[in-house]
Amino acid sequence: MNLNTEAEKKNTYDAIVVGTGISGGWAAKELTEKGLKTLVLERGRMVKHPDYPTATKDPWDLKYAGKPTQEDLKQQGVQARTGYTVRQDTKHWFVNDLENPYTEVKRFDWMRGYHVGGRSIMWGRQSYRWSPMDFEANAKDGVAVDWPIRYNDLAPWYDYVESYIGVSGNKDGLPQLPDGKFLPPMELNCVELDLKGKVSDKFAGRALTIGRTAHATAPLPHSPQRGTCQFRNLCARGCPYGGYFSSVSSTLPAAEKTGNMTLRPNSIVYELIYDEKKGKATGVKVLDGETGEQVEFYAKVIFLCASTFGSTFIMLNSISNRFPNGFGNDSGELGSNIMDHHLSVGAYAQVDGFEDQYYFGRRANGFYIPRYRNVGSDKRDYLRGFGYQGGASRQGWSSLVAELSIGAELKEAVGKPGGWTIGMGGFGEILPYHDNKVTLNKEKKDKYGLPTLTFDADLKENEYKMRKDMAADAAEMLEAAGYKNVGTYDNKIGIGLGIHEMGTARMGKDPKTSVLNKFNQVHACKNVYVTDGSAMTSAACQNPSLTYMALTARAVDHAVNELKKQNL
Structure with a gap:
């Protein structure tokens, strides 16, 4: 008996964080900086900044011209659906689908990275605040359940997170896209500036701005281990300069610096331990990914940040007398309400002129057109709206190498870039x-x-109606700008390809219709917090990661205060 007590004591912490991605890194940083001895569990392998294996390789250093082999595509068939994840320089960040299978009733694209840092290493880095309109939308439209918070509840946490991670962006004064604490914006190129002016002149209520992105365009004194963005646009490999925010380059080093973090990779959390007498969770069950050993760890408070479906899996798999249908699932909503952003629809064109202009560097960012449909007096035959991400560039020199010219003629041809496209x-x-x-x-x-x-899960009538406008409006703007050979596209997709999965353990005011309360606590078990995408009550159309971070920092602040009051 004494041996068990000793083992339990050794495996006991103030807090446990499950997952090391966008949310888990923030939970680890905030808990440790507030003095809690924190165990951080990651199901995948160890990754340390700046050790990213392909980060500085030249194109000729990569086998098969960087393209995937048939074996790669066999092992990562689902991961390859994006068209850009399974390459020789990035495939190691994505899971082996044969080892980590799932079942699709309808096509569902689940992109995963099992390693320390999670998808914060490969994310798109677009960082937008949600607006007051987004938090009120469900209530106003009579859809699903109301958010238990409003924009003003999150605004100070947006400030806090943006100041720390470094978000470059332009202050645009748009109510549907609140401004934040920004580093200097990246620059639009000459064609994008041309489109910006024409959209502003010809379409009331539409605006084009540079993307807001978690890249350090100026030094961050609080994170001396991070350099500034080098404009290489090789971000998906991992950035050895720390130019963009990831938990590996930023929040996890901050947590480690406190001396309060124990980071344990290869630790697959598969169940929460629930104590019926205490009415609370006491810890987690872990399967060691290398040895197969089963271990239990204990803590006063647990943060689930294992990604939307990772956290939901753990909760669904945690069955007890109190929770026969999954942990905290009194409402029956656990696993339901999957959301994402639907994409693969838009327009393109060729642009004449501007042949005397080029751009410097490889900007890892594009332009952004914030939502304008169902905003103000605009009313459509569908609910909500969409934004656009895009860019203009000059075609490369390589397209001319196949020309039959030789000698001086060839030399002249490859010295000139091609035309502009957008x-x-x-x-x-x-x-x-x-x-x-x-x-x-x-x-x-x-x-x-x-x-x-x-x-x-699948798209429904509301999304299909919206997609018609998404293609038509894009073409309308490019045509109004006077560009030529305008074409539209609308590719059939399932859900998941936006890689913004949300909603399976939603926040809400009523325990009968939601899983979490306004502080991301499980309604029925207050010492478990869930702060990744599963907590989202609606999806808005902006990228959601900044909101996950703000929710996480806010939830930790609440948890620590509750621990001090001995309420957990």
């Missing part, structure tokens, strides 16, 4: 539908013998 793609909001869901599949096991997930 394109923009929409990111549209998906509504929270109860029947867009994920469930536990106990028949199909992963390589560790654990159950897997089954997805049953």
Whole structure:
């Protein structure tokens, strides 16, 4: 008995954080800086900044001209659906689909990175605040449930997070896209500036701005280990300069610096331990990914930040007398209301003129057109709206190498870049539908013998109506600008390809219709907080990661105060 007590004592911490991505890194930083001895569990391998294996390789250093092999595509068939994740320089950041299977009732694209840092190493880095309109939308439209918070609840936390991670952007004064604490903006190129002026002149209520992105365009004194953006646009490899925000380059080093963090990779959390007598969670069950050993760890407070479906898997798999249908699932909403952003729809064109102008560096960012549909007096036959991300560039020199010219003629041809092209793609909001869901599949096991997930989710009428405008409006703006050979596209997609999955353990005011309260606590178990995308009540059309970070910092502040009051 004494041995067990000693082992339990050794495995006991003030706090446990599950996951090391965008949210987990923030939870680790905030908990440790507030003095809590914190165990941070990551299911994948160790990654330390700046050790990113392909970060500084030249194109000729990569096998097969960087392209995936047939074996790569066999092992990472789902991960390859994006068209850009499975390459020789990035494939190591994405999971082996054969070892980590799931089931799709309808096509569902689940992109995953199992390693310290998670997808914060590969994320798109677009960092937008949600607006007052976004937090009020469900209530106003009578959709799903109301958010239990409003913009003003999160505004100071947006300030806090932006100041720390470094977000470059322009202050635009738009109510639907609140301004933040910005580093100097990146620059629009000459064609993008031309489009900006023409959109402003010809379309009331539409604006074009530079993307707001988590890149340090100026030094960050509080994070001396991070350099500034080098404009290499090789971000998906991992940035050895720390030019963009990731938990590996920023929040985890901050947590480590406190001396309060114990980081344990290869630790697959598969269940929460619930104590019926105490009415609270006491810890987590872990499967060691290398040895297969099963270990239990204990803490006063637990933060689930394992990504939307990672956290939901753990909760669905945590069955007890109190929670026969999954941890905290009194409402029956756990696993339901899957959201993402629907994309792969937009327009493109060729641009005459500007042949005497070029741009410097490889800007890892594009322009952004914030939502303007169903804003103010604009009313459509669908709910919510969309934004666009896009860019203009000159075609490369390589297109001319195939010319039959030789000698001086060839030399002259490859010295000139091609013409300008421009394109923009929409990111549209998906509504929270109860029947867009994920469930536990106990028949199909992963390589560790654990159950897997089954997805049953699809776009519905509201999204399809929106997509017509997403293609038509993009073409309308490019045509109004006088560009030529304008074309539209609308590719059939499932959910997931936006890689902004949200909603499966939503926040709400009523425990009967939601899983979490306004501080991201599980309604039925106050010492468990869930602060990744699963907490989202609606999806807006802006990229959501900045909101996850703000929610996480706010939730930790609440948890620490509650611990001090001995309420947890």
